[in-house]
Amino acid sequence: QVQLQQSGPGLVKPSQTLSLTCAISGDSVSNNSAAWNWIRQSPSRGLEWLGRTYYRSKWYYDYAVSVKSRITISPDTSNNQFSLQLNSVTPEDTAVYYCAREYRAGGFYNWGQGALVTVSS
Amino acid sequence: DIQMTQFPSSLSASVGDRVTITCRASQSIRKNLNWYQQKPGKAPKLLIYAASTLQSGVPSRFSGSGSETDFTLTISFLQPEDFASYYCHQSYNTPYTFGQGTKLEIK
Numbered sequence: 001q002v003q004l005q006q007s008g009p010g011l012v013k014p015s016q017t018l019s020l021t022c023a024i025s026g027d028s029v030s031n032n033s034a035a036w037n038w039i040r041q042s043p044s045r046g047l048e049w050l051g052r053t054y055y056r057s058k059w060y061y062d063y064a065v066s067v068k069s070r071i072t073i074s075p076d077t078s079n080n081q082f083s084l085q086l087n088s089v090t091p092e093d094t095a096v097y098y099c100a101r102e103y104r105a106g107g108f109y110n111w112g113q114g115a116l117v118t119v120s121s
Numbered sequence: 122d123i124q125m126t127q128f129p130s131s132l133s134a135s136v137g138d139r140v141t142i143t144c145r146a147s148q149s150i151r152k153n154l155n156w157y158q159q160k161p162g163k164a165p166k167l168l169i170y171a172a173s174t175l176q177s178g179v180p181s182r183f184s185g186s187g188s189e190t191d192f193t194l195t196i197s198f199l200q201p202e203d204f205a206s207y208y209c210h211q212s213y214n215t216p217y218t219f220g221q222g223t224k225l226e227i228k
Binding site for chain 1: 218
């Protein structure tokens with residue numbers, strides 16, 4: 001049974017960096033059939049896909065255009081987890097952030113518990 | 122980006138009713154369409170993937186159909202635990218996109 005456990009601060013100041021980690025149990029971040037995604041949800045934007053990383057003999061990364069200049073998703077094979085960094089945040093980045101495991105046909109089969117991140121001074 | 126238009130945005134129904142939610146893609150996504158259920162304060166839960174395949178453990182009263190640009194989620198014989206929000210999601214290509222959601226409320 002795959003489980004994803006998110007961690008990270010719930011409050012970030014404007015212009016600083018939002019950092020979240022998603023620890024994986026029951027699967028490997030290097031699984032050749034899975035991809036590891038970050039998604040956020042806010043009342044104004046709804047569900048918004050931010051990006052993903054996946055391993056197919058090497059590591060690949062896809063990012064949403066809306067955050068491409070500010071985002072980094074990184075796998076950590078030593079700790080079997082992956083992380084999100086979003087730089088130069090503004091109040092518009094306030095949202096509930098989810099990590100999610102994508103598998104086979106592309107659905108998000110497993111989700112983290114979600115983390116409300118508020119951008120405020 | 123592929124735009125996903127979902128309707129209705131809200132729906133009132135009674136226990137035992139049959140309801141249908143529709144999702145339309147701005148271009149063909151073949152059958153790369155997934156449906157999720159979300160309850161307040163919880164993460165979305167995958168119900169159906171590849172347009173019509175029921176995820177393991179999901180009750181058979183949920184069904185999905187469609188291909189190319191037009192898709193539907195049908196819930197037959199609504200149960201009290203089905204009152205929630207529902208979202209479609211295209212996994213044809215990145216950037217992945219979601220519908221705006223349908224809130225299913227008790228009449």
